[in-house]
Amino acid sequence: MATQPNILFFHVDNLGAGELSCYSGGPFRGLTTERIDMFAREGFRLTNYAPEAQCTPSRSALLTGRHAIRSGTHSVPLGAPGGWGLVAWERTLGDLLSEAGYTCAAYGKWHVGEGQGRWPTDKGFEEWYGPPRTYDEALWPTDPFYDPDRDPTSRMVEIKRGQPDVVERDQLTLDVRRDCDVDYLRRATAFMRRSVASGSPFFVYFNHSLMHMPVIPRAEFKGKTGHGDWADSLLELDTDFGTLLDLLDELGVSEDTIVVFAGDNGPEEVVLWRGSPGYWEGSYFAGGEGNLRTPCIVRWPKHVPAGRVSNDIMHVTDWFTTLLRAAGSSAPADRVIDGIDQLDWLTGRSEASQRDGYVYWMGSQIYGVKWRDFKLVLVAQRYSTDAAEHLASPRIINLISDPHEREPINLPYLHSWTATHFNRILGAFHASVASEPLIAAGAPLDHVPSTAPAQPRRAARSPGREP
Numbered sequence: 001m002a003t004q005p006n007i008l009f010f011h012v013d014n015l016g017a018g019e020l021s022c023y024s025g026g027p028f029r030g031l032t033t034e035r036i037d038m039f040a041r042e043g044f045r046l047t048n049y050a051p052e053a054q055c056t057p058s059r060s061a062l063l064t065g066r067h068a069i070r071s072g073t074h075s076v077p078l079g080a081p082g083g084w085g086l087v088a089w090e091r092t093l094g095d096l097l098s099e100a101g102y103t104c105a106a107y108g109k110w111h112v113g114e115g116q117g118r119w120p121t122d123k124g125f126e127e128w129y130g131p132p133r134t135y136d137e138a139l140w141p142t143d144p145f146y147d148p149d150r151d152p153t154s155r156m157v158e159i160k161r162g163q164p165d166v167v168e169r170d171q172l173t174l175d176v177r178r179d180c181d182v183d184y185l186r187r188a189t190a191f192m193r194r195s196v197a198s199g200s201p202f203f204v205y206f207n208h209s210l211m212h213m214p215v216i217p218r219a220e221f222k223g224k225t226g227h228g229d230w231a232d233s234l235l236e237l238d239t240d241f242g243t244l245l246d247l248l249d250e251l252g253v254s255e256d257t258i259v260v261f262a263g264d265n266g267p268e269e270v271v272l273w274r275g276s277p278g279y280w281e282g283s284y285f286a287g288g289e290g291n292l293r294t295p296c297i298v299r300w301p302k303h304v305p306a307g308r309v310s311n312d313i314m315h316v317t318d319w320f321t322t323l324l325r326a327a328g329s330s331a332p333a334d335r336v337i338d339g340i341d342q343l344d345w346l347t348g349r350s351e352a353s354q355r356d357g358y359v360y361w362m363g364s365q366i367y368g369v370k371w372r373d374f375k376l377v378l379v380a381q382r383y384s385t386d387a388a389e390h391l392a393s394p395r396i397i398n399l400i401s402d403p404h405e406r407e408p409i410n411l412p413y414l415h416s417w418t419a420t421h422f423n424r425i426l427g428a429f430h431a432s433v434a435s436e437p438l439i440a441a442g443a444p445l446d447h448v449p450s451t452a453p454a455q456p457r458r459a460a461r462s463p464g465r466e467p
Contacts, residue, residue, distance in 0.1 A: 085113020
C-alpha cells in the first residue's frame with residue numbers, strides 16, 4: 001500500500017453469534033449494541049468467520065497465521081508451569097509489523113505463552129499489560145477451598161521492551177477482573193497518542209475481557225439496561241469499543257486505520273454466564289457450528305466498501321496474511337502458513353472469499369472439516385458439556401437444510417459427493433505435516449521443526465469460490 005495503515009484489532013472473549021444486535025442478538029439479549037451496529041454499517045460484516053475452538057488456539061492462529069496444532073498451542077493450558085507456549089521460531093504479527101516500521105502493543109489476555117522468551121515483548125510488541133492466562137482465576141480468592149499460603153496466586157502483569165521479565169501487579173480478584181478493561185483502555189489510549197505524535201503507524205492488539213466468565217459489569221453499567229448483568233456487560237463492551245473508535249476520530253486517523261472487531265471463539269457454556277450462539281447450536285470447547293462462527297466486522301474507510309455482508313468463509317488465520325499485505329509486508333516463506341490473503345475480497349476487488357473450507361480441531365484431535373455450507377463431522381460434540389462421540393461413520397451435515405446439526409443422515413440426497421472436497425482439504429493438511437512436523441505442546445523455547453519447506457505452503461488453501 002502507498003501508506004501503511006494503522007491497525008486496531010479488537011478481540012472479544014467468548015462472543016457467541018447471538019449477542020450483538022447486528023447479528024442475531026440485540027433486543028433478544030436485552031439491549032441494542034448501537035456502536036457496534038453503526039460500525040457494521042460502516043464496514044464489512046462476516047457471518048461465516050471461523051475461529052479455533054478455544055482461547056489459546058484462536059490467539060495463536062491469529063498471531064502466527066498457522067493452525068495452533070502446528071505450534072503446540074492447540075489447547076488452553078491447565079496448571080502448566082511457566083515456560084509453555086509459542087517457541088522462539090514462531091513469527092507473529094507483532095514481529096513482522098514491528099520490522100515493517102510499526103509500533104506494536106498488546107493489552108488484555110495473552111494466553112499463548114508464559115515465561116521468559118514467550119511474553120509479548122519477545123514477539124514484537126513494545127508493551128503489554130494483562131493476565132498471562134485467563135479471567136476465571138479471579139474466582140480463586142473467593143473459593144473457600146483455596147489457600148493463598150499453599151496455592152498459587154494469579155496476578156495481572158506488565159512488561160515493556162527491554163525488561164527481562166514481567167512485573168507483577170494486583171492480584172486477579174473479582175474487583176480487578178471487573179475493572180480491568182479501564183486499565184486496558186487507558187494504556188491503549190496513551191500508546192496510540194504517542195504513536196500518532198511520532199508519525200509511526202501502530203498495531204494495537206486489544207483483547208477485551210468480556211464476555212469471558214465471570215461476567216461482571218463495571219459499576220457505571222450495573223443496572224443500566226434493566227435486564228441483568230449480561231445485558232449490562234454487553235452495553236459495557238459496546239461502549240468500550242466506541243471509546244476507541246472515538247479516539248481514532250479525535251486523533252484524525254480513522255480513515256487511515258484498519259479496525260477489526262472479532263470474537264475469539266463461540267460462547268460461554270457455564271450456567272451462571274452462559275452465552276448465546278444465536279441461530280446456531282454449540283459453545284466453545286466443542287465442534288458445534290455455534291463455535292465455528294463468531295462475529296467479525298472490518299472497517300477501513302475508502303478501501304473496504306461500507307455496508308457489505310457476506311456468508312463466505314474466512315478463517316482466523318487469514319487475518320495474518322491479509323493484514324501483513326495491507327501493511328506492505330508479507331508472510332514468512334520458510335514455514336507452512338495456513339492463512340489466505342483476503343485483502344482483494346475485503347476491499348471489493350474480488351467478489352468472493354479465496355477460502356472454501358478448513359479443518360477444525362478440539363485440542364489435538366481433528367473434529368471435522370468445513371466446506372462451503374457442508375460439514376464433515378468426525379467427532380460429534382455441539383456443547384462443551386456434551387460427551388464427545390467418536391463416530392464410526394462420519395456424518396455429512398448440510399447446514400442449509402439442517403443448521404442445528406440434528407440429523408445423522410441427510411435424506412434424501414446423502415451428499416456423499418462432498419467427500420471429494422473434504423478429502424482435498426484434509427489431504428492438503430496431512431501433506432503439509434509430512435513436510436513440516438507439528439511442534440509438540442510443551443516444546444522448549446529453542447525448538448525448531450526438524451524440516452521446513454523451502455517455499456511457503458498453504459496447507460488448507462482453497463481454489464477459491466466462483467462468484
